[in-house]
Amino acid sequence: MNWVEKYRPKTLDEVAGNKVAKEELKRWMEDFISGKERKPVLLAGPPGCGKTTMAKALGRDYNFDVIELNASDRRSAEVIRSIVGSASGSKSIFGRRILIVLDEVDGISGSSDKGGLKEILKIVKVAKNPLILTANDIYKPSLKPLRESCKVINLKPIPTTVIFSVLKKIARNEGLDIDEDTLRVIARHAEGDLRAAINDLESLALGGSLSLEDAKKLDSRNVEKTIFDTIRMILKTTHYNIALLALWDFKEDLETLEEWLAENIPREYKKMNEVATAYDYLSKADLFLGRANRRQNYSFWRYASSLMTAGVALAKEEKYRGFTPYVRPKVFNKLLQVKSEREILKKILSKISEKTHVSIKRAREDLHYLSTILKENSKLGAKIVDFYEFTEDEVEYLTDKDTAKKIFKILKDIKDKEKKYKKVEKKEIKVKDTKNEKVKKEENKKKKEKEKDKKETKGKQMTLDAFFQ
Numbered sequence: 001m002n003w004v005e006k007y008r009p010k011t012l013d014e015v016a017g018n019k020v021a022k023e024e025l026k027r028w029m030e031d032f033i034s035g036k037e038r039k040p041v042l043l044a045g046p047p048g049c050g051k052t053t054m055a056k057a058l059g060r061d062y063n064f065d066v067i068e069l070n071a072s073d074r075r076s077a078e079v080i081r082s083i084v085g086s087a088s089g090s091k092s093i094f095g096r097r098i099l100i101v102l103d104e105v106d107g108i109s110g111s112s113d114k115g116g117l118k119e120i121l122k123i124v125k126v127a128k129n130p131l132i133l134t135a136n137d138i139y140k141p142s143l144k145p146l147r148e149s150c151k152v153i154n155l156k157p158i159p160t161t162v163i164f165s166v167l168k169k170i171a172r173n174e175g176l177d178i179d180e181d182t183l184r185v186i187a188r189h190a191e192g193d194l195r196a197a198i199n200d201l202e203s204l205a206l207g208g209s210l211s212l213e214d215a216k217k218l219d220s221r222n223v224e225k226t227i228f229d230t231i232r233m234i235l236k237t238t239h240y241n242i243a244l245l246a247l248w249d250f251k252e253d254l255e256t257l258e259e260w261l262a263e264n265i266p267r268e269y270k271k272m273n274e275v276a277t278a279y280d281y282l283s284k285a286d287l288f289l290g291r292a293n294r295r296q297n298y299s300f301w302r303y304a305s306s307l308m309t310a311g312v313a314l315a316k317e318e319k320y321r322g323f324t325p326y327v328r329p330k331v332f333n334k335l336l337q338v339k340s341e342r343e344i345l346k347k348i349l350s351k352i353s354e355k356t357h358v359s360i361k362r363a364r365e366d367l368h369y370l371s372t373i374l375k376e377n378s379k380l381g382a383k384i385v386d387f388y389e390f391t392e393d394e395v396e397y398l399t400d401k402d403t404a405k406k407i408f409k410i411l412k413d414i415k416d417k418e419k420k421y422k423k424v425e426k427k428e429i430k431v432k433d434t435k436n437e438k439v440k441k442e443e444n445k446k447k448k449e450k451e452k453d454k455k456e457t458k459g460k461q462m463t464l465d466a467f468f469q
């Protein structure tokens with residue numbers, strides 16, 4: 001028997017967590033028995049938190065025979081009808097009362113199953129036996145009528161500390177050699193799903209290694225996480241630690257995650273203030289990302305990733321249950337980016353063409369060399385950038401963010417030095433104001449010659465080679 005079955009609680013007392021819901025269930029059962037209550041219970045909660053277990057344990061505690069049916073199974077309605085339909089049918093062949101557990105009612109969806117849902121609704125309205133329905137997502141529009149005809153009891157994900165203590169008991173019982181830190185990692189990784197935690201523990205034990213390292217690898221051993229899983233984890237959880245764990249095994253870069261979150265936050269969060277707070281964290285994360293890249297100080301990544309995961313996750317007051325159809329970041333964002341890049345390229349080419357009097361076509365041919373020089377030799381790069389009067393965006397287009405920064409820093413240093421030099425020069429000129437005419441004439445002559453030179457070169461096609469001559 002697998003551990004999940006082996007350690008399935010038999011009584012409600014043994015069920016971990018959700019104390020309030022357990023009390024509510026007991027009260028409902030007592031009211032049903034005494035005839036005060038007629039409505040079935042709709043037990044809602046995330047996977048593996050104990051819905052089916054609780055329903056069955058409750059039945060056992062109150063001496064009912066439990067019949068467990070799956071709502072997606074078309075035969076279920078028939079079976080239930082045969083039980084609740086006849087007057088005497090409310091007792092089992094053993095003469096005991098019957099509790100019907102109709103599992104996973106949110107599994108019936110789509111128009112083909114509409115009949116099934118209607119059937120269940122009919123049963124719910126006439127059932128004389130206690131009936132417990134379970135579902136993960138009860139906020140599907142199609143389940144509205146069911147919600148209204150039932151007493152809804154919500155279960156929460158099992159807190160990590162509770163999962164930890166269940167795992168500890170199992171580990172002791174199985175005689176496992178595993179330390180508490182490792183158990184804690186498994187517990188955290190389960191995100192409130194106790195079934196998943198027990199399964200993970202069992203598979204690690206079967207694998208023969210219960211080290212912390214192996215527990216940390218749980219994710220990658222399972223199916224590789226997709227970006228959808230990662231954003232789901234961040235947008236669904238309200239737990240700081242779980243949100244941080246979303247990046248374990250995340251294969252893409254943080255910029256990609258940022259785009260995905262930006263696109264999907266308003267799809268998940270329904271309150272204005274939550275959306276605003278989430279975006280606020282995202283923009284702060286963006287600042288750190290920029291800093292990390294610019295300064296090549298990758299410790300900033302830590303801040304960026306915490307803000308993107310925990311910051312965005314905790315922006316909501318409570319978890320939104322139910323399935324949210326996440327989408328890829330809008331394509332038009334990409335197009336916009338491409339468009340602005342095209343604009344930058346156009347400017348670069350026109351500057352080259354203007355300064356060196358070459359055609360745009362020729363300028364384009366030089367682009368490759370230009371970009372190589374800028375990347376390989378920042379000092380020379382700075383001079384070229386100054387000559388062409390490129391902006392930082394343009395240099396970034398030709399190289400990358402870091403190189404552009406570097407070149408502009410060198411350029412600034414050069415300009416600063418020039419300014420200083422000019423100041424000194426001015427002072428000297430004042431002192432030497434008495435320079436004789438002859439020298440001045442000589443200088444004028446030289447100047448004119450230079451200008452003439454310049455004019456001559458203007459007519460020619462000046463390529464990048466010309467620049468270096």
Ligand SMILES: Nc1ncnc2c1ncn2[C@@H]1O[C@H](COP(=O)(O)OP(=O)(O)OP(=O)(O)O)[C@@H](O)[C@H]1O
Nearest residue numbers: 004007008015016047048049050051052053194195
């Ligand atoms: N609250 C709990 N206390 C103790 N064990 C639990 C609890 N919740 C889940 N488990 C363990 O996980 C297993 C599966 O739980 P159960 O089938 O009740 O989950 P569920 O909420 O019905 O999940 P699903 O939504 O997938 O139907 C149980 O057999 C038990 O081993």
Ligand SMILES: [Mg+2]
Nearest residue numbers: 051052103134
């Ligand atoms: Mg279940």
